[in-house]
Amino acid sequence: xxDSSNQHSATEPGATSMRRLNTQKVLxxxxxxxxxxxxxxxxxxxxxxxxxxxxxxxxxxxxxxxxAEDTRAAGAYSKGRPALRYxxxxxxxVVAGIDAGQHRISLAxxxxxxKEIERRSLSVEPGACGEERLRITEELLRGTLExxxxxxxxxxxxxxxxxxxxxxxxxxxxxxFWAAMNPDWRAQLAEYTxxxxxxxxxxxxxxxxxGLEESDSFAALMVGERFGAGVVIDGHLLRxxxxxxxxxxxxxxxxxxxxxxxxxxxxxxxxxxxxxxGAESSLRxxxxxxxxxxxxxxxxxxxxxxxLEILESLGRRLAKVVAVISxxxxxxxxxxxxxxAGILQPVIDIxxxxxxxxxxxxxxxxxxxxxxxxxxxxxxxxxGIELVRxxxxxxxxxx
Numbered sequence: 521x522x523d524s525s526n527q528h529s530a531t532e533p534g535a536t537s538m539r540r541l542n543t544q545k546v547l548x549x550x551x552x553x554x555x556x557x558x559x560x561x562x563x564x565x566x567x568x569x570x571x572x573x574x575x576x577x578x579x580x581x582x583x584x585x586x587x588a589e590d591t592r593a594a595g596a597y598s599k600g601r602p603a604l605r606y607x608x609x610x611x612x613x614v615v616a617g618i619d620a621g622q623h624r625i626s627l628a629x630x631x632x633x634x635k636e637i638e639r640r641s642l643s644v645e646p647g648a649c650g651e652e653r654l655r656i657t658e659e660l661l662r663g664t665l666e667x668x669x670x671x672x673x674x675x676x677x678x679x680x681x682x683x684x685x686x687x688x689x690x691x692x693x694x695x696x697f698w699a700a701m702n703p704d705w706r707a708q709l710a711e712y713t714x715x716x717x718x719x720x721x722x723x724x725x726x727x728x729x730x731g732l733e734e735s736d737s738f739a740a741l742m743v744g745e746r747f748g749a750g751v752v753i754d755g756h757l758l759r760x761x762x763x764x765x766x767x768x769x770x771x772x773x774x775x776x777x778x779x780x781x782x783x784x785x786x787x788x789x790x791x792x793x794x795x796x797x798g799a800e801s802s803l804r805x806x807x808x809x810x811x812x813x814x815x816x817x818x819x820x821x822x823x824x825x826x827x828l829e830i831l832e833s834l835g836r837r838l839a840k841v842v843a844v845i846s847x848x849x850x851x852x853x854x855x856x857x858x859x860x861a862g863i864l865q866p867v868i869d870i871x872x873x874x875x876x877x878x879x880x881x882x883x884x885x886x887x888x889x890x891x892x893x894x895x896x897x898x899x900x901x902x903x904g905i906e907l908v909r910x911x912x913x914x915x916x917x918x919x
Contacts, residue, residue, distance in 0.1 A: 539575075542567055546575040547584055547913055550608045551632075555588050557603040576606055583612045584913050608632065613674030613908055616664070616713070617900025618657060619721060620680050622646050622701065622745050625657050626894060629664055630901045632674070632908060639894070640664055646745075650703025658708055665712065673713035674912070675904035678705050679721035679896040681748060683763040688718035691762045714914055715907045722766055724899030725857040726750025726757055728891055731902065738853040739766070739845055740889070742896075743838075744784040744860045747771065749845060768841075776840050783834050783867060784860040787813035790830045801826035817863045835870020838886075842871060846884040853885045859893040 542565075549564040550556050556564075561572045579585040588605040610633040619626045626641040642660050644653055657678075665673070682690040682698035688706060690698040702718065710716050725740035730752060740750040749766035751758045758765040768780040788811060795801065795808040802824045803811055819827035842854050856864055868886050875884060889895050 542571055543575045543578060543913060546572060547579055547608075548909065550585060550606060551909060553607075555605045555607050557605050559603060561606070573604070576604075579913060580606070582913060583609055585609060610635065613714075613912065614668070614670050615675045615677075615901060615904035615908060616661065616673050617724075617897050617904055618661070618676070618678045619724075619894065619897040619900065620653060620657060620678055620701070621721070621896075622681055625653070625660055626897050627660050627664055628894070628897050628901055629668065629670075630905075632905060634901060634905060636901075637668060638664060639897075648700070650700050653700070654703050654705070654708045657705075661709065661712060673715075674914075675715040675717070675907040676709060676713035677717045677719060677724070677900040677904045677907070678709075679719055679724040679900050681721050681742070681746060683767045684718050684720045684723075685763045686759075688716075691764070715904075715911060717903060717907060719900070719903060720748065720750065720763060720766070721896040722748040722750040722857070723757060723759070723763075724750070724896040724903060725855075725889070725891075726752050726899070727902055728895050728899035729855055729857070729889065730755075730757070732890065735852045735885075737849070737851050738855060739849070739851055740855050740857045740895070741841075741845075742782070742858045743856050743864065744782045744858045746782045746785070747780045747841060751845070751849060751851075753849060753851075771841065771844075774840060774844055777837055782860075783838065783864065784813040784858075786837070787816045787830055787834060790833070791816045791826065794826055794830075799826050803827065813860060814863060817866065820866060831866050832870060835867045836874055838867055839871040839874035842884060842886065843875065843878065851884065853887060855887050855889050857889040857891070857895045861888045861895075862892065864888060 545565040545567060546561055549561050558569065558572055558576065561576065562569055565572065576585060580587050585606045586609045588607055610631040613632055615630055617628045623646055624641050624643055628639045629637040631637065640660060642656050644656050680702040682701040684690055684702060690702040692699065705718055706716055722740055722742045725742060729740050736755040737753050742748045747768040749768065751766045771777045771780045791803055791811045792808045795803060802819050802822065803815060803826065806815055816827045816830055820831045845851065846854055865888065872886060891898055
């Protein structure tokens with residue numbers, strides 16, 4: 521067996537780094553398991569017994585591991601020296617995911633096993649500037665941490681409706697939309713966490729779907745206010761230069777689409793425009809400025825002519841978008857994600873009809889995400905756990 525802690529004396533320059541490496545090996549060996557014995561840790565890490573016991577003792581002292589009752593006390597061992605057993609303390613380092621959407625800021629708090637502790641949200645005006653979005657987000661985060669007595673997060677991951685580069689920033693564009701959606705979160709919120717990451721919301725949706733998908737090439741397509749896609753090819757999430765993989769502004773060049781506006785936005789705005797123009801519809805019972813996309817779908821279910829016409833246009837639009845992204849990247853599946861996904865089956869049926877007219881596209885499967893409206897939030901939690909897992913152990917405060 522190799523034991524990297526024995527390669528240097530305590531006074532040699534590499535001793536500290538080797539000791540940390542050994543500690544990480546022991547901790548990671550416990551992550552996906554329940555109770556694990558010292559003997560099992562030796563086998564899993566290829567470290568000596570003395571090193572495993574020393575590192576495990578250190579991890580127990582700092583709270584990352586718990587020492588369970590030994591195998592004799594648990595009734596699983598009867599002869600010789602009882603085996604020590606350890607398990608991950610999943611509550612040692614709490615992670616938070618934030619979905620900083622255009623209309624709502626949502627936050628989820630979870631332990632290292634992904635068990636959710638709390639979920640909260642606050643509304644935000646769609647046109648709010650970056651400073652206002654920062655203020656609302658910090659208010660939400662600070663209040664949640666204070667409620668649960670968390671002094672500092674293990675990781676904080678924020679999802680935004682904008683492309684994000686490796687440094688957490690978005691490209692500058694003339695309309696200022698990406699800057700408003702992705703202000704300097706780190707400057708405002710880094711003090712609340714050990715590890716910090718900003719990510720595109722569609723990419724986080726794809727991260728969440730990766731844990732469930734059998735297909736290894738798919739797109740998680742956000743369809744609410746604007747189109748955006750997290751694209752997975754051969755099991756790997758694509759990011760591209762400046763995080764622009766999956767960015768949909770190119771749709772302005774696609775005939776019959778013309779922009780990246782999402783299905784939720786278009787359903788709502790097409791209905792309001794038609795009603796303002798005097799169109800007859802059961803939707804008239806609702807003041808035009810209050811009509812929601814959900815109202816349009818409900819009216820269509822009742823065979824309202826205007827609503828059915830709007831859904832038809834949405835289905836044709838969706839088919840064109842899917843044809844472009846799936847045809848170019850060779851995707852097997854496009855998963856519709858986000859708050860609107862659950863009501864989109866009538867639009868999917870229309871899109872499937874349109875795609876069936878193109879023989880080379882009939883293999884593309886359209887599906888609705890099973891993860892609900894908060895798919896990006898779930899992806900943020902998963903990403904936060906990944907960050908802690910890759911970096912731990914580090915000093916944290918007891919909850």
